[in-house]
Amino acid sequence: MPTSDDWYTGNKLEVRALRRRALAEAVIAARTQLGLSQSELARRAGLSRSAVVKLETGESGFGVDRLWDLAAALGVRPSALLAAAEADEEALATLGLDNQ
Incomplete structure (x- = not known):
């Protein structure tokens, strides 16, 4: 069951936005x-x-299935987008x- 955005507050929303932005930029780069x-x-x-x-x-997150579908459409492995x-x-x- 998807988690409501109401559960996310403060820093959790910022973290979610950063992660979504980074993955979105990876998809945009591959697409372009x-x-x-x-x-x-x-x-x-x-x-x-x-x-x-x-x-x-x-605005929307990536589920595992969607990530695989996008990777296939872009001709890359899901791990490449990640x-x-x-x-x-x-x-x-x-x-x-720490530095990993």
């Missing part, structure tokens, strides 16, 4: 590198264009890991 429009990515991934827009703006998101130092810091 392929020269795909949001509509074409949506078609290839079996999503609506509005779903892609929400993902790319951080690795690109991890390259965002601010997002990576939200994990609270």
